[in-house]
Amino acid sequence: MFSRERDASKVALAHLVEICPRNGIAVIDCQLASHHLQSLGSRAIARSQFQSLLREHVEMTARPLA
Numbered sequence: 001m002f003s004r005e006r007d008a009s010k011v012a013l014a015h016l017v018e019i020c021p022r023n024g025i026a027v028i029d030c031q032l033a034s035h036h037l038q039s040l041g042s043r044a045i046a047r048s049q050f051q052s053l054l055r056e057h058v059e060m061t062a063r064p065l066a
Contacts, residue, residue, distance in 0.1 A: 010036070017041075023065050026057045 017040065020028065030037050033044050045053075 013040070019065055024057075024059070027053045 016028065020026070027050070028042075029050070030042050033042070
């Protein structure tokens with residue numbers, strides 16, 4: 001993870017969070033917990049719960065983001 005501008009990845013994540021609901025994306029896998037991600041609303045969940053969410057929300061047909 002790198003960027004040419006300071007905090008660019010934070011701006012990109014904020015934008016991703018904004019466009020996810022209107023594109024039917026229910027889960028973002030952040031992988032590593034941090035205070036910053038928690039401040040944006042992330043929370044740790046059990047692997048079994050994450051796998052269940054994937055099964056519930058995964059769609060095999062790719063479509064462009066709106």
